[in-house]
Structures are given as C-alpha cells and as structure tokens.
Amino acid sequence: xxxxxxxxxxxxxxxxxxxxxxxxxxxxxxxxxxxxxxxxxxxxxxxxxxxxxxxxxxxxxxxxxxxxxxxxxxxxxxxxxxxxxxxxxxxxxxxxxxxxxxxxxxxxxxxxxxxxxxxxxxxxxxxxxxxxxxxxxxxxxxxxxxxxxxxxxxxxxxxxxxxxxxxxxxxxxxxxxxxxxxxxxxxxxxxxxxx
Amino acid sequence: xxxxxxxxxxxxxxxxxxxxxxxxxxxxxxxxxxxxxxxxxxxxxxxxxxxxxxxxxxxxxxxxxxxxxxxxxxxxxxxxxxxxxxxxxxxxxxxxxxxxxxxxxxxxxxxxxxxxxxxxxxxxxxxxxxxxxxxxxxxxxxxxxxxxxxxxxxxxxxxxxxxxxxxxxxxxxxxxxxxxxxxxxxxxxxxxxxxxxxxxxxxxxxxxxxxxxxxxxxxxxxxxxxxxxxxxxxxxxxx
Numbered sequence: 480x481x482x483x484x485x486x487x488x489x490x491x492x493x494x495x496x497x498x499x500x501x502x503x504x505x506x507x508x509x510x511x512x513x514x515x516x517x518x519x520x521x522x523x524x525x526x527x528x529x530x531x532x533x534x535x536x537x538x539x540x541x542x543x544x545x546x547x548x549x550x551x552x553x554x555x556x557x558x559x560x561x562x563x564x565x566x567x568x569x570x571x572x573x574x575x576x577x578x579x580x581x582x583x584x585x586x587x588x589x590x591x592x593x594x595x596x597x598x599x600x601x602x603x604x605x606x607x608x609x610x611x612x613x614x615x616x617x618x619x620x621x622x623x624x625x626x627x628x629x630x631x632x633x634x635x636x637x638x639x640x641x642x643x644x645x646x647x648x649x650x651x652x653x654x655x656x657x658x659x660x661x662x663x664x665x666x667x668x669x670x671x672x673x674x
Numbered sequence: 675x676x677x678x679x680x681x682x683x684x685x686x687x688x689x690x691x692x693x694x695x696x697x698x699x700x701x702x703x704x705x706x707x708x709x710x711x712x713x714x715x716x717x718x719x720x721x722x723x724x725x726x727x728x729x730x731x732x733x734x735x736x737x738x739x740x741x742x743x744x745x746x747x748x749x750x751x752x753x754x755x756x757x758x759x760x761x762x763x764x765x766x767x768x769x770x771x772x773x774x775x776x777x778x779x780x781x782x783x784x785x786x787x788x789x790x791x792x793x794x795x796x797x798x799x800x801x802x803x804x805x806x807x808x809x810x811x812x813x814x815x816x817x818x819x820x821x822x823x824x825x826x827x828x829x830x831x832x833x834x835x836x837x838x839x840x841x842x843x844x845x846x847x848x849x850x851x852x853x854x855x856x857x858x859x860x861x862x863x864x865x866x867x868x869x870x871x872x873x874x875x876x877x878x879x880x881x882x883x884x885x886x887x888x889x890x891x892x893x894x895x896x897x898x899x900x901x902x903x904x905x906x907x908x909x910x911x912x913x
Contacts, residue, residue, distance in 0.1 A: 507675065509851065514680040514699065515785045516692050521700035522786055526764055529707040533714065533763075534756040540718035541736045548723060 629665070637661045677854060678782055699786070702778045706767035714763075735763070739898070746899060747906035754905055761790070762898035769850060769890030773883070781893075782850040784843060791843035794901050802908035813907060842900055849893045853886045 637658045644650075644657070682695045717732025725733060739759045743751050751758075765781055772779025780786055802810040814831040815824070860882060863875035 507851075508678045508680060509783050509785070509847070511680075514682075514693070514695075514697050517694045517697055518680070518699050518783060518785050519789050520689075520694040521696070521703050522780075522789055525700070525703040525707040526760070526790075529710060529764060530757060530760040532711055533760050537711070537714045537718045537732075538736070538756050538759060541714070541732055544718065544721055544729070545733055545736065547721065551723060 633658070633661050633665050636665070675855070675858075677776075677778070677858065678851065680778075680783070698778045699780055699783065702768065702771055702780050706764060706771055706780065709771070710760075710763045710767050735759075742895075742899060743902050746902040748910055750909040751902065751905050758898055758901055758905075761794075761901060762894055765790075765846065765897050766891060766894035769894055770887070772850065772854065773887055773890060779850050779854060781846055782854055784847045787843035787847040788839065790897075791839040791846075794842065794904065795839040798901075798904045798908045801905070802911070805909060806911050810908070810911065812911060838904060842897065846893050846897050849889055853882070853889050857882050857886060 637654065640661060641654055641657050680697045680699050682697055683701055684696050686693065687695045713728065714732045714735075717728040717730075720726065720729050722729070736759070739762055740755060743755055743758055747754075768780040771777050772782065799810075802813070806812075814828050814835065816827060816831070819827050857879060860875045860879040864872040864879065867875065
C-alpha cells in the first residue's frame with residue numbers, strides 16, 4: 480500500500496515537473512536579461528527612497544523615543560530609589576522615636592511609681608507618728624489616771640469615812656486625822672496586796 | 675515557473691535606449707518599501723511611555739537590528755545602522771510579500787540580490803580602504819600562518835573575499851526560488867492527485883508554507899548579519 484503510494488507520488492512528481500518545465504520553454508525567467516536593467520533601476524529608486532526616508536525621518540524618531548523612554552525609566556527608578564531611601568530613613572527615625580518614647584514611658588512609670596511609693600511611705604510615717612503620739616498620750620493619761628486613782632480613792636474613802644463617823648457618832652472628826660488613818664490603812668492594803 | 679516571470683505593467687518607459695518599464699517586480703519593490711515606511715512611520719509617530727502594538731513592533735525591530743550590529747561589528751558600525759536596518763527590512767518585507775499567493779517575490783531574482791550584494795561588497799571594500807588605507811590588504815594575510823603556506827592562503831583569502839557578493843546574492847536568491855518552486859511542485863501534486871491522493875501533498879504544502887515563512891525571515895537575517903560581518907572586517911581589521 481505504502482509502496483504504491485510512493486510510486487504513484489513519484490510518477491506524479493515527474494509528470495508535474497514535466498508539465499511545469501514544459502510550460503516554461505525558456506528556462507528560468509531569472510536568467511532572462513530582458514528586464515534586468517528595469518529591475519536594477521527600480522531597486523535603486525525604491526531602496527534609495529526607503530533608505531533616505533528611514534535615515535532622515537523615521538529611525539531618528541524611533542531612536543529618540545527609545546532614548547527618552549530609557550532616560551525616563553532611569554529617572555523614575557532613581558526617584559523611586561531616592562524615595563525608598565527616604566522612607567527607610569523615616570522608618571528608622573520612627574523606630575528611634577518609638578524606642579525613645581518607650582523608654583520615656585518606662586521612666587515616667589518608674590518615676591511615678593517611686594513617687595507614689597514615697598508618698599505612701601511618708602503618709603504612713605506621718606500616720607504612724609500620729610498614732611504613736613495619740614497612743615502615747617492615751618497611755619500617759621492612763622498612767623496619770625492610775626497614779627491619781629489611789630489618791631482619789633483615799634480622798635473619797637476619807638470623806639465617806641468622815642461622813643460615816645458623823646452619822647455614827649454624830650460628831651465631827653478632824654478630817655486630817657481621818658485622812659491619816661485612811662492613808663495608813665491603804666498603805667497596809669497596798670502592802671498586803673504586794674505581799 | 676510562471677510565478678517568477680517579470681512582465682511590464684503599464685506603458686513601456688525608455689531611458690535613452692534602455693528599457694526601465696514599470697514591472698510587477700517594481701510594483702512589489704514599491705509595495706514593500708511603502709509598507710515598511712507606513713508601518714515604521716506609524717510606529718515612530720507616538721511617543722507614549724507604554725508603547726502600543728505598532729510602536730512596540732518598530733521599537734523592537736530597531737533594538738533587534740541595533741543589537742545585531744553591535745554584537746557582530748561593534749560600536750564602530752553605528753553610522754551604518756540605518757543602512758543595515760533598511761537592508762534587513764527591505765529583504766524581509768520582499769520575502770514576506772512573496773509568501774502571499776499570486777504575489778511576486780522580488781528577492782527570488784538573482785539580479786536584485788546580486789545588485790544588493792555587489793553594492794554591499796563595493797561599499798565595504800571602500801570603507802575598508804578609507805579606514806585602513808593599504809593596510810586593509812592585511813585582511814588577506816592572516817597572522818600566525820607558516821611562510822610555506824602563506825602564498826596559498828593569500829590566494830584562498832582573495833578568492834573567498836571576491837566570492838562574497840556571489841555567495842551572498844546566490845544564497846538569498848536560491849533559498850527564495852527553491853522554496854517557492856517546492857511549494858509550486860507540491861501544489862501541482864495536489865491538483866494532479868485529485869481529491870483522493872491530494873491530501874498528503876496538501877499537508878506538505880501547508881507545512882512548507884510555515885517553513886518558507888521561517889526561511890523568509892531567516893534569509894533576511896542572514897543577509898543582514900553577513901553584511902554586518904563584512905562590515906566588521908572592514909572596520910576592525912583583526913585577522
């Protein structure tokens with residue numbers, strides 16, 4: 480099958496080539512010099528015009544466009560770099576500021592804490608002092624009262640005993656003697672208590 | 675081979691006794707040049723930072739050719755940029771217009787490619803002699819060759835130098851002609867084999883069209899880059 484096709488193709492090929500070259504009769508038209516001069520003439524004219532117009536008008540424009548684009552892009556990149564640098568600088572500055580403010584905040588915090596603690600201590604000291612004073616006063620009073628109480632008791636005892644005697648005997652006794660007796664008695668009592 | 679025929683369009687124009695009539699070849703030269711001029715003029719017109727399609731096309735072509743020249747011939751070749759750009763675009767557009775069915779391929783004619791190649795050859799030789807004076811002849815005497823071999827090498831170098839325009843022109847012409855002939859032959863197969871057997875050559879024909887478009891670009895590129903290499907020899911004489 481394949482062989483048949485190949486053979487057929489070959490036959491057809493030869494047939495075609497025969498018809499193709501038979502139709503020519505004069506060989507390759509490229510080698511026919513009839514229009515050579517015309518071709519050269521028109522080649523010079525068209526290529527010359529093309530060359531001149533491209534050189535004088537079009538290529539400089541394209542080159543300019545490319546140049547301007549290149550320079551513009553370079554410029555843009557430069558400005559972008561600059562802005563990047565600036566922003567980085569600013570970021571660093573911000574970081575610095577943030578760090579500083581953090582430190583400041585810490586300092587403030589510590590300061591105020593110390594202040595408050597100081598205040599508290601001071602106030603506590605004042606309060607304690609006040610309390611101590613008051614306690615001291617109270618203790619003094621108490622001790623005073625304690626000291627005085629014996630005398631008072633003696634006095635009261637003397638008075639009551641004087642009255643009692645007055646009632647009992649109906650006669651006034653010298654108060655100083657009663658006092659002396661009461662004193663003696665209380666002394667005895669005291670001695671008894673101490674013993 | 676009908677597609678390679680040149681015929682007169684319009685009246686016969688004579689310059690003295692020489693026939694310079696407008697032909698279909700001239701027509702396609704004019705069409706190619708006009709297409710290049712229109713496309714690149716439109717592409718060069720706008721000056722936006724972000725290019726549109728045509729602008730991108732023209733600017734990419736510009737930098738493509740500029741890179742090609744600086745890679746092969748160095749920075750000294752900058753003054754010849756516009757010539758090489760025009761050359762590349764002209765050959766490329768002529769090749770590409772030739773790919774349109776029923777169109778005429780300007781570059782499939784040896785006379786056209788030979789005139790271009792000869793112009794390049796003569797121009798490069800003149801540039802070489804202007805830049806280096808008679809020192810340009812050192813191009814034919816490579817350094818580090820034993821004295822015994824030197825006469826032979828010089829002869830070979832001279833022959834290779836003189837054959838440059840021929841190889842340059844024949845390469846382009848033969849590629850274009852062979853491609854178009856092959857497509858014509860396969861197209862003929864499609865007709866002669868008919869509906870049953872015609873599909874295989876048809877698919878070949880389709881594939882060949884893609885190949886031919888590649889060749890059209892490649893040959894224009896080769897033509898331009900060889901010009902750059904010749905220019906490099908003339909500008910930077912290091913052999």
